[in-house]
Amino acid sequence: MASAAEQLASNLNFSTFAKAEDLKKRLWFTLGALLVYRLGTYIPLPGLNADAFARAFQGQSGGILGLFNMFSGGAVERMAIFALGIMPYISASIIVQLMTSVVPSLEQLKKEGEQGRKIINQYTRYGTVLLGTLQAYGIAVGLEGGEGLVVDPGWFFRISTVISLLGGTMFLMWLGEQITSRGIGNGISLIIFAGIVAHLPTAMAGTLELGRTGALSFGVIAAVVVMAVAVIALIVFVERAQRRLLIQYPKRQVGNRMFQGDTSHLPLKLNTAGVIPAIFASSLLLLPATLAGFSNTTELPGWATTIIAALGHGQPLYMVMYAAMIAFFAFFYTAIVFNPKDTADNLKKHGGFIPGIRPGERTAEYIDYVLTRITVLGAIYLVFVCILPEILIAQTGVPFYLGGTSLLIVVSVTLDTVAQIQGHLIAQQYEGLIKKSKLRGGKRGR
Numbered sequence: 001m002a003s004a005a006e007q008l009a010s011n012l013n014f015s016t017f018a019k020a021e022d023l024k025k026r027l028w029f030t031l032g033a034l035l036v037y038r039l040g041t042y043i044p045l046p047g048l049n050a051d052a053f054a055r056a057f058q059g060q061s062g063g064i065l066g067l068f069n070m071f072s073g074g075a076v077e078r079m080a081i082f083a084l085g086i087m088p089y090i091s092a093s094i095i096v097q098l099m100t101s102v103v104p105s106l107e108q109l110k111k112e113g114e115q116g117r118k119i120i121n122q123y124t125r126y127g128t129v130l131l132g133t134l135q136a137y138g139i140a141v142g143l144e145g146g147e148g149l150v151v152d153p154g155w156f157f158r159i160s161t162v163i164s165l166l167g168g169t170m171f172l173m174w175l176g177e178q179i180t181s182r183g184i185g186n187g188i189s190l191i192i193f194a195g196i197v198a199h200l201p202t203a204m205a206g207t208l209e210l211g212r213t214g215a216l217s218f219g220v221i222a223a224v225v226v227m228a229v230a231v232i233a234l235i236v237f238v239e240r241a242q243r244r245l246l247i248q249y250p251k252r253q254v255g256n257r258m259f260q261g262d263t264s265h266l267p268l269k270l271n272t273a274g275v276i277p278a279i280f281a282s283s284l285l286l287l288p289a290t291l292a293g294f295s296n297t298t299e300l301p302g303w304a305t306t307i308i309a310a311l312g313h314g315q316p317l318y319m320v321m322y323a324a325m326i327a328f329f330a331f332f333y334t335a336i337v338f339n340p341k342d343t344a345d346n347l348k349k350h351g352g353f354i355p356g357i358r359p360g361e362r363t364a365e366y367i368d369y370v371l372t373r374i375t376v377l378g379a380i381y382l383v384f385v386c387i388l389p390e391i392l393i394a395q396t397g398v399p400f401y402l403g404g405t406s407l408l409i410v411v412s413v414t415l416d417t418v419a420q421i422q423g424h425l426i427a428q429q430y431e432g433l434i435k436k437s438k439l440r441g442g443k444r445g446r
Contacts, residue, residue: 049150050079238270322390
């Protein structure tokens, strides 16, 4: 028999959406905030020679700058005030999460509930300011090192660049928090999503142009489309996949009445790490080629040139290292975001237990055993999703934005946002049913 939530979900229709005034306000707010973000990606930094920078960027678009340009919605390509994007905040969040697993005081704060989370979020903001300042200053110095990129080099340009880029990042962090609280979906994820989606039409148009000029055959373009659809279907299937552990609660007595023990499930996602492993692996592997591009390659030793060439985008060594690092970060980040011992302690505190497993340490060991096994499947899935498009890109020259990482982010954020919209609609319909039942009860009382 379907649950009440499933029955409500099956009854959702356009009339339910039309009555959901709060949901419509949230959607309009989200769209307006994303529009503000897109406008900010076109506001250039002061004191920069835009034409000279555009020519210089073309030579580095295949490195880590291309990856950051994708996440920033093209702001790096135009060196806009949002060029740093939201990446410093994401890096600070990951660093703070790592520290909560190592520093006892931060681990204790994590367990203190809402107040502890607020303090940790504040530390994350401080970390964002620090990382954003360092990265913005590095960008300013790097721009001054380029020939003809800066109109008037000096400390005034550096300070104004740091203020502009850091201010852009902090504004995006605030905007993401506003979307999360007053809009629909996770604000930070939606900002990255909007940046990627904004460039997908350009990438598709570029692919069709290659087909028109004969650089790509019709068969290759058809294979790209089929691959994209198949990868999207695989992402949808795996991101919704769960391993549910049966949880039982003992019988309890209230007064003279004995209540039957309840049963529930502990859902473990097949891909607990999400898209973070792919982002980390891409960033680390593209870093050597990017640094070499900014330096004089003739001054590098022969072994360094050989390694950089072997780690070039689409090379066999790059593919092997990419797959290995994705698998490593899948296990590493899963261990950070999910603690089996804490989960087992919470189950024991509330009287829950897994049938056949002793509460406490044995439960933690069992959850860790199951989590490790499903993470193996999750790592294989991530490697396949990210490597298959990379191979096709290397062989055909399809634009970078059709890579596995971008598809993974777009589909995952879409699924999460649709789920939240559906949750709001179910809540709206549930409130309507309660109001109707109260009105009927009042009429009967009369």
